[in-house]
Amino acid sequence: MKLSIGKTATGDNFFLRNDVVHEIYEALEEGNNLLLSAPRRVGKTSIIHFIKDNPAEEYYCVYVDTEDVSDSQTFFKVLLKAIFDVENKSRFLKSMANAGKKIKGFLEKIDNVDIGGVFSIDFNEKADDKQDYYEKFKEFLEKVDLDNRKILLMIDEFPVTIEHIRDEQGEQAAKNFLKQNRAIRQNPALAQKIKFIYTGSIGLLSVVKRLNATADVNDIQTYKLRPLSLKDGLQLAKTLLQNYQIEASDEILKHLLQDKIEWLIPFHIQLAIKEIRDLYRNEPSEIDEKFIEKAFNELILNGNIYLDHYRGRLNQVFNRNELDLVKEMMSKLADNQSVDELVLYDLAVKHQLENSFKNILLTLEYDGYIAEVADKKWRFYSPILKKWWSKNV
Missing domain, CATH: 1.10.10 (Arc Repressor Mutant, subunit A)
Structure with a gap:
C-alpha cells in the first residue's frame, strides 16, 4: 500500500474495512436504500468504488457521478447509460468469474438497448427532446428480468445535483426531482430490482432542509461512516511505513494517532505518514516523540x-x-x-x-x-x- 493523498484510494491503495462493507450489504438486504454519510475525506467514495469493483453475486453494481448534472431528464439518462455501459458489465462479469460463480443469463438481460423487443431506448443527442428519460428509467426496471439479482446504483454527488437543479431551474424543479426519485424507491415492484446508495461531498439533509423537502428523503436510511478504530488506524500507519522501510514502535504510533491526529480518518493518517517519510529521508533517525512532534509541525506548515x-x-x-x-x-x-x-x-x-x-x-x-x-x-x-x-x- 502506497500513499494516496488527494485522490480516491482504489485497488491495492484502498484500506479495506470489512465491517463497513458487511454493514452496508446488511442494510441493503434489509430492504433499505442508503445515504452513506460522513464528513469530507473520511472515505465515502473509496468505499463505494470498492463495492463497485468487488460486487456481491446478487448485485449488479453501477457507480455514477452526477456532479455535472443540472436537470432531471439528464440525470435519468445518465443513470440508464451507466447501467448499459460495457465497462460496468465487463467488470461485473470478471468479478463473478474470479469468484467462481455462474452468471446464468443475467448480463444477457442488459446486453443492449433493445430488451426482448419490449423495451428500447435511443441515447442519441437528437432524441433527447423525444424521450422522457424518467419514464424510460421506470419502464426499463418494469420490463427487465434480472434473474433475481438487483441493480445497486451508487450515485455520487447527489446533493450537488439537487443544488444545480435548484440554481438553474428553481426550487420547484428541485422538489419535483426529489419526488421522482422517491417515487422510484417507494414502488414495490421496482424495489425488487434496484437499490440505491447516495453520497456526496455536501450533506443531503442540509440541502433538502433549505428546500423544505425533508419528507422526500426520509425513506433513505443513513449509514454513518465512522473514523478508523485505533486498531485499524495503527494497522494503516504501520502498513504505509513498511512500504518505505521505516520502523516505528506501536507505542510511538499510538502517540501519533491518539495525541496528535485524534480524528482517525485515512486522509489525516496519510498526511502524517507522508511528513514522517519526508523528514526521515532528510534526517534518518529513531522515530520517537520528538521526531513525531517535528513531523506534525511540518504537516501544519506544509498543509496548504x-x-x-x-x-x-x-x-x-x-x-x-x-x-x-x-x-x-x-x-x-x-x-x-x-x-x-x-x-x-x-x-x-x-x-x-x-x-x-x-x-x-x-x-x-x-x-x-x-x-x-x-x-x-x-x-x-x-x-x-x-x-x-x-x-x-
Whole structure:
C-alpha cells in the first residue's frame, strides 16, 4: 500500500474495512436504500468504488457521478447509460468469474438497448427532446428480468445535483426531482430490482432542509461512516511505513494517532505518514516523540496544498454574510478547546443570521469542520485542521 493523498484510494491503495462493507450489504438486504454519510475525506467514495469493483453475486453494481448534472431528464439518462455501459458489465462479469460463480443469463438481460423487443431506448443527442428519460428509467426496471439479482446504483454527488437543479431551474424543479426519485424507491415492484446508495461531498439533509423537502428523503436510511478504530488506524500507519522501510514502535504510533491526529480518518493518517517519510529521508533517525512532534509541525506548515480545499469549500457553500459569520465562528473555535453553542449563536445574532444558524452548524458538521463533543459544545473535528486554521486563515 502506497500513499494516496488527494485522490480516491482504489485497488491495492484502498484500506479495506470489512465491517463497513458487511454493514452496508446488511442494510441493503434489509430492504433499505442508503445515504452513506460522513464528513469530507473520511472515505465515502473509496468505499463505494470498492463495492463497485468487488460486487456481491446478487448485485449488479453501477457507480455514477452526477456532479455535472443540472436537470432531471439528464440525470435519468445518465443513470440508464451507466447501467448499459460495457465497462460496468465487463467488470461485473470478471468479478463473478474470479469468484467462481455462474452468471446464468443475467448480463444477457442488459446486453443492449433493445430488451426482448419490449423495451428500447435511443441515447442519441437528437432524441433527447423525444424521450422522457424518467419514464424510460421506470419502464426499463418494469420490463427487465434480472434473474433475481438487483441493480445497486451508487450515485455520487447527489446533493450537488439537487443544488444545480435548484440554481438553474428553481426550487420547484428541485422538489419535483426529489419526488421522482422517491417515487422510484417507494414502488414495490421496482424495489425488487434496484437499490440505491447516495453520497456526496455536501450533506443531503442540509440541502433538502433549505428546500423544505425533508419528507422526500426520509425513506433513505443513513449509514454513518465512522473514523478508523485505533486498531485499524495503527494497522494503516504501520502498513504505509513498511512500504518505505521505516520502523516505528506501536507505542510511538499510538502517540501519533491518539495525541496528535485524534480524528482517525485515512486522509489525516496519510498526511502524517507522508511528513514522517519526508523528514526521515532528510534526517534518518529513531522515530520517537520528538521526531513525531517535528513531523506534525511540518504537516501544519506544509498543509496548504492538501488542506486549503477546506477554506475554498466555504466560499462555495456560503454567501458573503454567512461566510463572515462562519470565519468568526471558526476563529473562536480555533482559540478554544471547545465553545458553547450559545456563544456561537450570539455571533449569528450579531450577523443577523439566527434563522440560518442551525443549518450553518449542520453544514459545517457534515463537511468535516466541527463536531458536537458534549451537550451543546462544539470543537474542530481535527487538531490538524484546527492548528492549520489558526496559522493560515
